Amino acid sequence: MSLWEKDLNKTSLPKIERDREVNTLIIGGGITGLTALYFLHNQKNTILIDANLCGSGVTKNTTGKLTYLQNTIYTDLTNNIDYETAVEYLKSQKYAIHLAKKIIEKEHIDCNLEQVDSFVFTNKKKEVKKLKSETKFLESQTIRVDWVEKEDFSSISVSDTFVFHPIKYTNALKELLKDKIYENTKILKIKKQQGKYICYGKNFKIITKHVIVACHYPFFFYPFCLPLKSHIEKSYIIARKVDKNPKISGITVSNPALSFRFYEEFKKCYQICLASSHKTSKEQNDSKNFRIVKEKYDIKEEDIVSVWSNVDIITGDKLPFIGEIKKNFFIATGFNTWGMTNGILAGEMLSKFILKEKVPFKDFFTLKRSNFYQIKNFFGNMLGSAISFIGSKKHQKEWYHDNPTFLKMQGKSIGVYIDENNLKHMVYTTCPHMSCSLIFNEQEKTWDCPCHSSRFSIDGKCIKGPSTKDISYKD
Ligand SMILES: Cc1cc2nc3c(=O)[nH]c(=O)nc-3n(C[C@H](O)[C@H](O)[C@H](O)COP(=O)(O)OP(=O)(O)OC[C@H]3O[C@@H](n4cnc5c(N)ncnc54)[C@H](O)[C@@H]3O)c2cc1C
Numbered sequence: 001m002s003l004w005e006k007d008l009n010k011t012s013l014p015k016i017e018r019d020r021e022v023n024t025l026i027i028g029g030g031i032t033g034l035t036a037l038y039f040l041h042n043q044k045n046t047i048l049i050d051a052n053l054c055g056s057g058v059t060k061n062t063t064g065k066l067t068y069l070q071n072t073i074y075t076d077l078t079n080n081i082d083y084e085t086a087v088e089y090l091k092s093q094k095y096a097i098h099l100a101k102k103i104i105e106k107e108h109i110d111c112n113l114e115q116v117d118s119f120v121f122t123n124k125k126k127e128v129k130k131l132k133s134e135t136k137f138l139e140s141q142t143i144r145v146d147w148v149e150k151e152d153f154s155s156i157s158v159s160d161t162f163v164f165h166p167i168k169y170t171n172a173l174k175e176l177l178k179d180k181i182y183e184n185t186k187i188l189k190i191k192k193q194q195g196k197y198i199c200y201g202k203n204f205k206i207i208t209k210h211v212i213v214a215c216h217y218p219f220f221f222y223p224f225c226l227p228l229k230s231h232i233e234k235s236y237i238i239a240r241k242v243d244k245n246p247k248i249s250g251i252t253v254s255n256p257a258l259s260f261r262f263y264e265e266f267k268k269c270y271q272i273c274l275a276s277s278h279k280t281s282k283e284q285n286d287s288k289n290f291r292i293v294k295e296k297y298d299i300k301e302e303d304i305v306s307v308w309s310n311v312d313i314i315t316g317d318k319l320p321f322i323g324e325i326k327k328n329f330f331i332a333t334g335f336n337t338w339g340m341t342n343g344i345l346a347g348e349m350l351s352k353f354i355l356k357e358k359v360p361f362k363d364f365f366t367l368k369r370s371n372f373y374q375i376k377n378f379f380g381n382m383l384g385s386a387i388s389f390i391g392s393k394k395h396q397k398e399w400y401h402d403n404p405t406f407l408k409m410q411g412k413s414i415g416v417y418i419d420e421n422n423l424k425h426m427v428y429t430t431c432p433h434m435s436c437s438l439i440f441n442e443q444e445k446t447w448d449c450p451c452h453s454s455r456f457s458i459d460g461k462c463i464k465g466p467s468t469k470d471i472s473y474k475d
Pocket of ligand 1: 054058066186215312
């Protein structure tokens with residue numbers, strides 16, 4: 001369980017169980033969907049639905065930084081695309097931080113928003129050049145950067161950045177907008193008919209003029225084909241007790257990044273320590289990766305408060321996709337592990353599409369963009385998808401000491417996990433989304449898809465999309 005999850009508002013709002021017709025349907029109540037609803041709350045017939053509880057998706061597992069200092073993204077964007085792209089991305093992130101502050105202040109949201117210095121640091125000589133180039137870029141945009149260079153450590157830092165409690169933010173929006181929100185309501189497919197969209201759930205349909213898909217990883221392949229434009233990255237996080245809050249956050253220059261921040265509540269301080277990020281197509285050994293986090297930060301067992309992992313979608317050009325797929329059909333995804341800023345920005349952008357107002361950064365984040373870097377990565381992602389698919393078949397049975405065990409029954413692959421009370425939990429181990437083999441996550445006791453990030457409980461309930469189906473063994 002993440003440090004934030006204990007604060008999740010677990011009182012469910014009603015489900016949708018009968019057919020409805022609305023003007024706008026927002027699918028997904030994470031930071032993106034809730035922020036979109038916030039900006040559309042004056043619109044008649046606008047509703048948001050979430051398959052589980054609002055905030056219970058990727059948003060509850062983030063580190064909760066609101067910063068524009070994101071590794072050395074501006075140097076990377078300048079090198080891989082061009083200088084103008086780097087400038088525009090910086091503008092978008094500063095705009096998003098301002099927007100987040102504005103919402104939090106206007107609505108008096110108590111979400112531990114705290115201004116902290118953000119650092120990017122390295123202990124590798126060869127990365128100092130990249131830090132210098134990032135500094136040069138930021139200074140060209142009139143940002144004050146503090147620079148430290150020592151024998152075995154270099155860093156840059158800026159001061160106008162923040163951290164917050166992401167779940168207190170989503171809880172507050174859920175409370176504010178509760179008349180328009182339905183929970184435990186999942187959309188399984190969408191069809192277009194006579195200029196409207198019909199969104200089908202298990203026993204109901206919602207007919208709508210506009211749809212916003214804000215469900216992290218879209219549950220459909222066509223249109224947009226996200227699996228071919230992105231890959232999944234997983235990171236491991238431990239929150240530990242510390243004596244004081246130094247009011248800083250940090251991240252390393254290169255991947256796999258070390259990333260940390262501090263959090264203070266009721267006079268207790270915690271450090272949130274992230275490490276060991278990797279493409280899920282490469283490996284899935286959770287126990288090993290949590291061990292790496294402990295080693296990198298020298299974490300003592302008795303100081304550990306929470307342990308969790310998280311995944312995000314990485315796009316070919318490292319920029320999010322925010323815009324219109326088809327007429328009146330909108331999507332926001334691919335936040336490249338910076339979805340606190342980009343999710344809030346996407347929420348405002350998508351609301352402005354519907355309100356027919358001028359949309360900031362519309363052309364910049366368009367789904368239709370294609371640049372060399374994205375095209376180059378298209379083939380990499382295709383290969384990555386194939387590697388994930390084959391790798392998932394090959395590695396599924398590794399790392400476990402006969403728990404779970406794997407069987408074939410009537411031609412179907414089954415996994416059997418025996419819990420500490422000797423109870424057996426049986427599931428089908430093929431992901432219903434695109435047939436990758438599921439990997440057992442020993443640490444969190446879930447079945448995870450290495451290809452597209454679906455997750456299932458040990459009894460097979462789908463707890464994260466894009467899969468819309470469960471994998472419980474029925475006999
Ligand atoms: C390790 C890690 C650390 C991170 N730290 C930071 C950070 O410090 N700062 C930062 O800016 N970003 C960070 N991020 C990124 C950020 O956490 C995510 O990009 C962001 O939370 C995504 O929000 P979302 O609203 O798009 O998705 P989610 O929060 O996943 O919300 C989607 C919602 O849609 C619902 N849903 C899904 N399918 C359906 C369906 N079929 N029908 C109905 N509802 C559905 C889900 O239940 C869920 O509640 C981090 C990411 C990772 C992996």
